Amino acid sequence: MAGKGKVTVIDIARAAGVSKSTVSLVLQGSPLVSEATRIKVNSVIRSLGYVYNRGAANLRQSRSRIIGIVVNDLTNSFFAEMAVGMDNIVESAGYIQFLAHTGENLDRQRAVISTMHEHGIAGLIVSPAHGTDPDDFQPLVDAGIPVVFAARYVSGPHLSSLVSDNAAGLAMVVRHLAGMGHRDIAFVGGRPDISIFTERLGGFRRGMDEAGLAVRDQWVFPALPSRAGGREAVGALLASAQRPTAIAAFNDAVAFGVCDGLRAAGLEPGRDVAVTGFDNVIEAASTVPALTTISVDPHGMGQKAAQLLLRQIGSAPAPEHIVTPVRLVVRASCGAGQANTRIQEISA
Amino acid sequence: MAGKGKVTVIDIARAAGVSKSTVSLVLQGSPLVSEATRIKVNSVIRSLGYVYNRGAANLRQSRSRIIGIVVNDLTNSFFAEMAVGMDNIVESAGYIQFLAHTGENLDRQRAVISTMHEHGIAGLIVSPAHGTDPDDFQPLVDAGIPVVFAARYVSGPHLSSLVSDNAAGLAMVVRHLAGMGHRDIAFVGGRPDISIFTERLGGFRRGMDEAGLAVRDQWVFPALPSRAGGREAVGALLASAQRPTAIAAFNDAVAFGVCDGLRAAGLEPGRDVAVTGFDNVIEAASTVPALTTISVDPHGMGQKAAQLLLRQIGSAPAPEHIVTPVRLVVRASCGAGQANTRIQEISA
DNA sequence: CATCAGATTTGGAACGTTCCATTTATAGGT
DNA sequence: ACCTATAAATGGAACGTTCCAAATCTGATG
Structure with missing residues (x-):
C-alpha cells in the first residue's frame, strides 16, 4: 500500500522484526524457519502489499522460470491450439511463457529469439518459420538452453524435435x-x-x-x-x-x-x-x-513438446526426436x- | 564462446581495455562515447559472444520492456488475431510480450496476472475471462502499471478499455x-x-x-x-x-x-x-x-489496444475508454x- | 605555459534477491 | 553448572547492469 517506492524484502524484515535472510527463507518455503516467524512474516507480507521481484531473484540464482515459445502463425488454429497445449503444461509446472508470433518472417524470428535469450529463458519451443537456419539457435545451445522444435523441424546439433507422422x-x-x-x-x-x-x-x-x-x-x-x-x-x-x-x-x-x-x-x-x-x-x-x-x-502435441522441454531443462540436454502417431x-x-x-x- | 560462466560487461571491458561504464554506454548507444572506442567495444562484444542481461539491467533501472497480454481463449480465431495485432505493435515498439491463455478460468487468470506482476511488466492488456473481478487488477494499478481491457470490459477505477460498438x-x-x-x-x-x-x-x-x-x-x-x-x-x-x-x-x-x-x-x-x-x-x-x-x-483492435497501452506507459496513466466503430x-x-x-x- | 571548456572516460554505489558461513538460541545429557 | 547437538536466525558478499559525480584527456586560447 506504500506510495512510490516498492516494498522490498528489507521493508518486510524491518516490519516483522527479523532479518532479510529470514524473509527470503519464508518466501521460498524453507523448512528451516519456525512456524511462528513464518506466520508473522507472511502476515506482514500481505499487509504491506509486497510483490516478489523475480528479476532480482534470478539475477542471483541465474535460473529463470520463463519459457520461450515461438510460433510461426498463431492465426492458424492448429498452431494456436498447440500453443494452448504448451501453455497448459508450462503454466502448471510453475513456469510462465514468452509467446511470440513470427508470421513466417525470419528476421522477426531471429529478433524474437535473441530478445528471449537476453531475458534469460530456461528453454525454448519453436515452430520454425519457413527457411529457418539452424545456426540461429546456436547461441542458445552454447548457453546450455534446451531447444525443442514442434510440428516443424530443422535439423541441427543438440536440437530436439517433436513432429507428427x-x-x-x-x-x-x-x-x-x-x-x-x-x-x-x-x-x-x-x-x-x-x-x-x-x-x-x-x-x-x-x-x-x-x-x-x-x-x-x-x-x-x-x-x-x-x-x-x-x-x-x-x-x-x-x-x-x-x-x-x-x-x-x-x-x-x-x-x-x-x-x-x-x-x-x-x-x-x-x-x-x-x-x-x-x-x-x-x-x-x-x-x-x-x-x-x-x-x-495439436493440443496434445503442444503438451508433449512442453513436457519434452521441461525434461531437458532439468537434466543434461540429450536431444530427442519424437514422432507422434496419427489417426x-x-x-x-x-x-x-x-x-x-x-x-x-x-x-x- | 566461453565455457560455463557467462560473458559479462566486465569481461568485455577487460578485453577491450576500457571500463565497464564505457561498455554500458556503448550498449545503450550513448553519443558520449567516441567512434573509435564504440567500434572496438562492439567488435569485442561480437567476438566474445556476449549476451545482454536484461534482467540485471532493469533491476537497476526498474523499468522493463515486457508487456503482459492475457487472453481468454486463444483457440478462438478472433482473439488469436487480436493477439497477433498486439504482438505486431508491441514487438515493433521494442517490447516483448508475456502472452497467456486463461481458458475462461478465473483462478488461472489471477495466477497469471500476479506472476506477470512479479516479473515486472510495464503494462497489461487483458481480454478478461467471464466473471472477472476488477479488484484483481488493483495491485497493478497501485504499482502504477497501466491496464487496458480489450474486446471485453470490466469497469473499475484507473482501468482503460477498447471495445467495439x-x-x-x-x-x-x-x-x-x-x-x-x-x-x-x-x-x-x-x-x-x-x-x-x-x-x-x-x-x-x-x-x-x-x-x-x-x-x-x-x-x-x-x-x-x-x-x-x-x-x-x-x-x-x-x-x-x-x-x-x-x-x-x-x-x-x-x-x-x-x-x-x-x-x-x-x-x-x-x-x-x-x-x-x-x-x-x-x-x-x-x-x-x-x-x-x-x-x-480484430487485428486492428489488437493494434489499437497496444497503442493505447504504450501511450499510457509513457505518460501519467489517464484511463481512456475507446469504442471502435464497426462496419x-x-x-x-x-x-x-x-x-x-x-x-x-x-x-x- | 597555465587555464579552461568540452569531450570522454571511469570508479564506486546502487537495484532486490539468494546463498554461504557464522552466530545465537534452545534443549538434553552428564 | 557445563558441554554438545540441533534448530533458528543473521550479516555480508554476490549476481550484472546503470547511474552519478568526479577524473582525465584533448586542444584552443590568452
Missing part, C-alpha cells in the same frame, strides 16, 4: 480412399519448400504405390496452405481434361477451400468428389460435410454414409 | 435485414452473463424497434458462443411453431453453426433463411455462402445476389 498419415488416407474404390486421387496444397510437404507427399506416393495406383503429375498440385489456396487450386484442377474422383488435401484449411471451390463449381463435396484433410482442427467435426481427416491432436478420422466428406459418420464423429 | 453493429444488421423485407428475425447465441451479449442484444432490440418490428421472446435464443452452440440452437429454433426468415447470430462462429444446422435440416442458408454473423473472421469471406457479418477487425459487410448469406456479393467481398 506425416507420411503415415497420408498413406492411411490413400489406403482408405482406395479401399472405397477411388482410383483417381489428387494431392492438393502445401508449399514444396517445407519438410511437411515433402513428408506428406511421400506418404501419398507410398500409399498410391501400395494400392497399385499411378500418381499423375498434374494432380499433385502445390498451393498456399490456406483455405484460399485450396479454393484456387481446385479451380485449376477441375479445368483439367480428366477429373479426379478424390482429393487428398495438404491440411484441413486447404480441404475447406477445396470444398468451397467444388461447391462454387456446382459439385457437392462428399457426394460428387471425396475430400480429405489433415490436422483434424476443431471445425472439421462440425462443418457440413464433416471432414475426413488425420487427427494429429484416421472418417467422416462424411470422403463419401462415407451418414450413419457411419455420426458414430465416428463421436469417437473422434 | 456492439450495439451499433447489431442495429445495422437488423436494419439491413429489415430493408430486404425480413420481418421475422431471430437472435441466436451468446451467454447472457457477459457484457457483449447484453450490448449486442440491446442493439438487436433497438434495430427491431426502429424498423417497427416486434421481438419474439422465443426467438432470442442464448447458446454457447461457438459453432457447436449455433448448430444446436438452430435445431431447437426450427422446431418452433413459426420459423424466422432471418437469423442474426451472436458471432461468426455461431453463424457457421447455424448454417450447419440449417443444412442438416435440408435448408440452404442464404436462399431459404438469411444468416448473419458478427466479427468478420477470415473464414467469413471464403465459406459458402460467404457470410454477411459485422467487421470488427457491415454484406455477402451472400443474407440472401444478397452473387454479383453484389463479390464486389462487397473485395471491399471488405
Whole structure:
C-alpha cells in the first residue's frame, strides 16, 4: 500500500522484526524457519502489499522460470491450439511463457529469439518459420538452453524435435480412399519448400504405390496452405481434361477451400468428389460435410513438446526426436454414409 | 564462446581495455562515447559472444520492456488475431510480450496476472475471462502499471478499455435485414452473463424497434458462443411453431453453426433463411455462402489496444475508454445476389 | 605555459534477491 | 553448572547492469 517506492524484502524484515535472510527463507518455503516467524512474516507480507521481484531473484540464482515459445502463425488454429497445449503444461509446472508470433518472417524470428535469450529463458519451443537456419539457435545451445522444435523441424546439433507422422498419415488416407474404390486421387496444397510437404507427399506416393495406383503429375498440385489456396487450386484442377474422383488435401484449411471451390463449381463435396484433410482442427467435426481427416491432436502435441522441454531443462540436454502417431478420422466428406459418420464423429 | 560462466560487461571491458561504464554506454548507444572506442567495444562484444542481461539491467533501472497480454481463449480465431495485432505493435515498439491463455478460468487468470506482476511488466492488456473481478487488477494499478481491457470490459477505477460498438453493429444488421423485407428475425447465441451479449442484444432490440418490428421472446435464443452452440440452437429454433426468415447470430462462429444446422435440416442458408454473423473472421469471406457479418477487425483492435497501452506507459496513466466503430459487410448469406456479393467481398 | 571548456572516460554505489558461513538460541545429557 | 547437538536466525558478499559525480584527456586560447 506504500506510495512510490516498492516494498522490498528489507521493508518486510524491518516490519516483522527479523532479518532479510529470514524473509527470503519464508518466501521460498524453507523448512528451516519456525512456524511462528513464518506466520508473522507472511502476515506482514500481505499487509504491506509486497510483490516478489523475480528479476532480482534470478539475477542471483541465474535460473529463470520463463519459457520461450515461438510460433510461426498463431492465426492458424492448429498452431494456436498447440500453443494452448504448451501453455497448459508450462503454466502448471510453475513456469510462465514468452509467446511470440513470427508470421513466417525470419528476421522477426531471429529478433524474437535473441530478445528471449537476453531475458534469460530456461528453454525454448519453436515452430520454425519457413527457411529457418539452424545456426540461429546456436547461441542458445552454447548457453546450455534446451531447444525443442514442434510440428516443424530443422535439423541441427543438440536440437530436439517433436513432429507428427506425416507420411503415415497420408498413406492411411490413400489406403482408405482406395479401399472405397477411388482410383483417381489428387494431392492438393502445401508449399514444396517445407519438410511437411515433402513428408506428406511421400506418404501419398507410398500409399498410391501400395494400392497399385499411378500418381499423375498434374494432380499433385502445390498451393498456399490456406483455405484460399485450396479454393484456387481446385479451380485449376477441375479445368483439367480428366477429373479426379478424390482429393487428398495438404491440411484441413486447404480441404475447406477445396470444398468451397467444388461447391462454387456446382459439385457437392462428399457426394460428387471425396475430400480429405489433415490436422483434424476443431471445425472439421462440425462443418457440413464433416471432414475426413488425420487427427494429429495439436493440443496434445503442444503438451508433449512442453513436457519434452521441461525434461531437458532439468537434466543434461540429450536431444530427442519424437514422432507422434496419427489417426484416421472418417467422416462424411470422403463419401462415407451418414450413419457411419455420426458414430465416428463421436469417437473422434 | 566461453565455457560455463557467462560473458559479462566486465569481461568485455577487460578485453577491450576500457571500463565497464564505457561498455554500458556503448550498449545503450550513448553519443558520449567516441567512434573509435564504440567500434572496438562492439567488435569485442561480437567476438566474445556476449549476451545482454536484461534482467540485471532493469533491476537497476526498474523499468522493463515486457508487456503482459492475457487472453481468454486463444483457440478462438478472433482473439488469436487480436493477439497477433498486439504482438505486431508491441514487438515493433521494442517490447516483448508475456502472452497467456486463461481458458475462461478465473483462478488461472489471477495466477497469471500476479506472476506477470512479479516479473515486472510495464503494462497489461487483458481480454478478461467471464466473471472477472476488477479488484484483481488493483495491485497493478497501485504499482502504477497501466491496464487496458480489450474486446471485453470490466469497469473499475484507473482501468482503460477498447471495445467495439456492439450495439451499433447489431442495429445495422437488423436494419439491413429489415430493408430486404425480413420481418421475422431471430437472435441466436451468446451467454447472457457477459457484457457483449447484453450490448449486442440491446442493439438487436433497438434495430427491431426502429424498423417497427416486434421481438419474439422465443426467438432470442442464448447458446454457447461457438459453432457447436449455433448448430444446436438452430435445431431447437426450427422446431418452433413459426420459423424466422432471418437469423442474426451472436458471432461468426455461431453463424457457421447455424448454417450447419440449417443444412442438416435440408435448408440452404442464404436462399431459404438469411444468416448473419458478427466479427468478420477470415473464414467469413471464403465459406459458402460467404457470410454477411459485422467487421470488427480484430487485428486492428489488437493494434489499437497496444497503442493505447504504450501511450499510457509513457505518460501519467489517464484511463481512456475507446469504442471502435464497426462496419457491415454484406455477402451472400443474407440472401444478397452473387454479383453484389463479390464486389462487397473485395471491399471488405 | 597555465587555464579552461568540452569531450570522454571511469570508479564506486546502487537495484532486490539468494546463498554461504557464522552466530545465537534452545534443549538434553552428564 | 557445563558441554554438545540441533534448530533458528543473521550479516555480508554476490549476481550484472546503470547511474552519478568526479577524473582525465584533448586542444584552443590568452
